[in-house]
Amino acid sequence: MILTVTLNTALDITYRVPRLTPHASHRVGEVTERPGGKGLNVARVLAALGRSVTVTGFAGGATGAALRAQLAEASRVRDELLDVAGPTRRTVAVVDERTGDTTQLNEPGPLISSAEWARFRTSYEELLDSADAVALCGSLPPGVPVGAYAQLVRAARAAQVPVLLDTSGEPLRRGIAARPDVVKPNADELAELTGSHEPLRATRDARRRGAHAVVASLGADGLLAATPDGAWQAAPPAPVRGNPTGAGDSAVAGLLAGLVDATPWPRRLTHAVALSAATVLAPVAGEFDAAAYEDFLAKVSVQERASAA
Amino acid sequence: MILTVTLNTALDITYRVPRLTPHASHRVGEVTERPGGKGLNVARVLAALGRSVTVTGFAGGATGAALRAQLAEASRVRDELLDVAGPTRRTVAVVDERTGDTTQLNEPGPLISSAEWARFRTSYEELLDSADAVALCGSLPPGVPVGAYAQLVRAARAAQVPVLLDTSGEPLRRGIAARPDVVKPNADELAELTGSHEPLRATRDARRRGAHAVVASLGADGLLAATPDGAWQAAPPAPVRGNPTGAGDSAVAGLLAGLVDATPWPRRLTHAVALSAATVLAPVAGEFDAAAYEDFLAKVSVQERASAA
Incomplete structure (x- = not known):
C-alpha cells in the first residue's frame, strides 16, 4: 500500500455568500464540509486511481470525529489517523458569489503533546513495514518539533521505503537535508x-x-x-x-x-x-x-x- | 423550573485575526468556541442567578454534540435538547484586532423534518408540566413552520404556564397573535x-x-x-x-x-x-x-x- 502522512489534518468548510462585506453580518447560503489536509487529498486521488492507500496523522475532538466519518463515507482510504486530545483544526473558505474570490481563515491546529508525537512515530514505523512508498504532506501542528519531517524521512529510508516530502519553510529545509527521494x-x-x-x-x-x-x-x-x-x-x-x-x-x-x-x-x-x-x-x-x-x-x-x- | 426553548441552537465560534482582508488567506491567532443561541444564553444567566433551569430545542451532528458537551461543562443547566438528524449550525465571528470590529457569518441551521417537529411538541408539552415559566427564543431553523411559536404559546397558555416570546419577523407577528404574556x-x-x-x-x-x-x-x-x-x-x-x-x-x-x-x-x-x-x-x-x-x-x-x- 501507499502511505500518506497528514500531521495537521483539517475539516475544510466552504461558505458561499452573495457578497462578503467586512464588519457586516452575513447569512450563509450554502455550507459544504469535507476532510482536508494535503495528505488526505493525495490519498483520495490515489484511491480513485485504484491504489491501496492508508492515511495517518492526527485527528481529535468533534471536528476530528466529523473528518473521520466523512473520510469513511467518501473514499476507500484506510484510516490509521491517531486520536489526540486537541481538536482537529477547521479551515473556513468564504466564497464571494459576486466576484468568485475566496477569503480563507485557517485555524492553527491542536497542540500535540510529546507523548502523542512519540506514539505517532511508533505507529508510523509499524505502518512503514507494509508501505511501498510514503508521502509526508503539509504543515506541522503546534507542539510537533520543527525537525519532525527529517525524523520521518530518516525512518522511511531506514525501512527502505521511498519517501516524498511536500511541505514548506523550516520543516522543508530540515526535511530535505535528511535526503528524501522526492x-x-x-x-x-x-x-x-x-x-x-x-x-x-x-x-x-x-x-x-x-x-x-x-x-x-x-x-x-x-x-x-x-x-x-x-x-x-x-x-x-x-x-x-x-x-x-x-x-x-x-x-x-x-x-x-x-x-x-x-x-x-x-x-x-x-x-x-x-x-x-x-x-x-x-x-x-x-x-x-x-x-x-x-x-x-x-x-x-x-x-x-x-x-x- | 424555568424552561427556555432554542429551536435554532448554534455553536458560536470566534476568530481573532490581526486584520481581515477580503480575498486573502488568514492564519487565525485565537479560536474560541461556545454554546450559542438566545435561549441558551438566557438559561446560563438564570442558572448563574441560582434558578433551576431547563433548555430544550434541537441539536444534531458533530456540532450539536460539541455544543452539548460544552453546555454540560459550563453551567448547571438541565439539557433536554432533542437529537435531530441535521447538524447544528455554526456562527463564525471574525474579530479584526486592529479595529475591534466583527464580521459575522451565520449558517442557516439544520433542516427539521415534520416528524422531528412533532416529536419536539410532545416533549415540550411534557416539560411544561413542571415549568413555572417558559421563554421562546430566537430564529426558526429550516423546516419548522412559520407559525411554530404561535403553537408553542397556545400550548403554554393551555398548561397555564406564563410564556415570554423573543423572536422577530413573521414568527413574531404570528406568535404575538397567540397572546403570550410578554x-x-x-x-x-x-x-x-x-x-x-x-x-x-x-x-x-x-x-x-x-x-x-x-x-x-x-x-x-x-x-x-x-x-x-x-x-x-x-x-x-x-x-x-x-x-x-x-x-x-x-x-x-x-x-x-x-x-x-x-x-x-x-x-x-x-x-x-x-x-x-x-x-x-x-x-x-x-x-x-x-x-x-x-x-x-x-x-x-x-x-x-x-x-x-
Whole structure:
C-alpha cells in the first residue's frame, strides 16, 4: 500500500455568500464540509486511481470525529489517523458569489503533546513495514518539533521505503537535508528555500540540499523536475481554467504512483501533470475529472532541459 | 423550573485575526468556541442567578454534540435538547484586532423534518408540566413552520404556564397573535412589526396585537414596558461600554425571573436592566459581571410613562 502522512489534518468548510462585506453580518447560503489536509487529498486521488492507500496523522475532538466519518463515507482510504486530545483544526473558505474570490481563515491546529508525537512515530514505523512508498504532506501542528519531517524521512529510508516530502519553510529545509527521494515544492516554496526565483536554477539548488529528485509545481507551466536521470519540464497543452485547490496534491499522487511503479521520469511527469490539470476541472480538492485525465495523458508535452547538475 | 426553548441552537465560534482582508488567506491567532443561541444564553444567566433551569430545542451532528458537551461543562443547566438528524449550525465571528470590529457569518441551521417537529411538541408539552415559566427564543431553523411559536404559546397558555416570546419577523407577528404574556422585541424588531419608529407608540401598538405586556429593549436607553399595570422606562445611569452581545438575552432572563416571582413591574424592569448592563461588561453572551449587577440594581432609574393604552 501507499502511505500518506497528514500531521495537521483539517475539516475544510466552504461558505458561499452573495457578497462578503467586512464588519457586516452575513447569512450563509450554502455550507459544504469535507476532510482536508494535503495528505488526505493525495490519498483520495490515489484511491480513485485504484491504489491501496492508508492515511495517518492526527485527528481529535468533534471536528476530528466529523473528518473521520466523512473520510469513511467518501473514499476507500484506510484510516490509521491517531486520536489526540486537541481538536482537529477547521479551515473556513468564504466564497464571494459576486466576484468568485475566496477569503480563507485557517485555524492553527491542536497542540500535540510529546507523548502523542512519540506514539505517532511508533505507529508510523509499524505502518512503514507494509508501505511501498510514503508521502509526508503539509504543515506541522503546534507542539510537533520543527525537525519532525527529517525524523520521518530518516525512518522511511531506514525501512527502505521511498519517501516524498511536500511541505514548506523550516520543516522543508530540515526535511530535505535528511535526503528524501522526492520533494515537491511550489514556486514560492522553492524560492523561499533557495533564495532564487529562476526555477531551473532553484530546482537544481534544492537537489544539492539533499533531495534525490526535486519536482517543482509551477502552476500553468506544469512541473519542472531535476532528477539523477536528467531534467524535464512537463506542461498541459494550454492553461486550464477552474479551481486550482488540490492541483499540487494530485501531482503528488501521480508522482507517488510513478515512484512505486518505477515509471521512467518523462512518463511519470506526464501522469502527474494530467492528474493535476484534471483536478483543476473538478469542483473540490482530492477529486479529478476522470475523462479529462485520460484526455490530458495524450496531450501533455514533456521537454528535456539542459542536463541536471 | 424555568424552561427556555432554542429551536435554532448554534455553536458560536470566534476568530481573532490581526486584520481581515477580503480575498486573502488568514492564519487565525485565537479560536474560541461556545454554546450559542438566545435561549441558551438566557438559561446560563438564570442558572448563574441560582434558578433551576431547563433548555430544550434541537441539536444534531458533530456540532450539536460539541455544543452539548460544552453546555454540560459550563453551567448547571438541565439539557433536554432533542437529537435531530441535521447538524447544528455554526456562527463564525471574525474579530479584526486592529479595529475591534466583527464580521459575522451565520449558517442557516439544520433542516427539521415534520416528524422531528412533532416529536419536539410532545416533549415540550411534557416539560411544561413542571415549568413555572417558559421563554421562546430566537430564529426558526429550516423546516419548522412559520407559525411554530404561535403553537408553542397556545400550548403554554393551555398548561397555564406564563410564556415570554423573543423572536422577530413573521414568527413574531404570528406568535404575538397567540397572546403570550410578554414579548421582548428590540427597536428594529418592534419597528418591523408595527411600522412605527416611535418606541412608546410602537410598544403600545404591539400590545394591541395580542401580547399581555410588551418590553422593548432600546440599547443604551434601557427597557420600555407597556403592561396592564402601566408603562415604564428603565435605564442604566449612563451608557455602558463593552460587548453588547447577549445583553437582550440577559434582559429576558431578568424578565422571566420577575414573571415567576410576580415582582411588581418597576422592580422587575430594574433587575432586567441591571442584568443587561452587567452583561455588556462581560466578555461573552450568557455571562454577566456579578459585582456590577449588584451595583447597577441601586442605580437604574425607572420612570412612569403616560398611562398605557
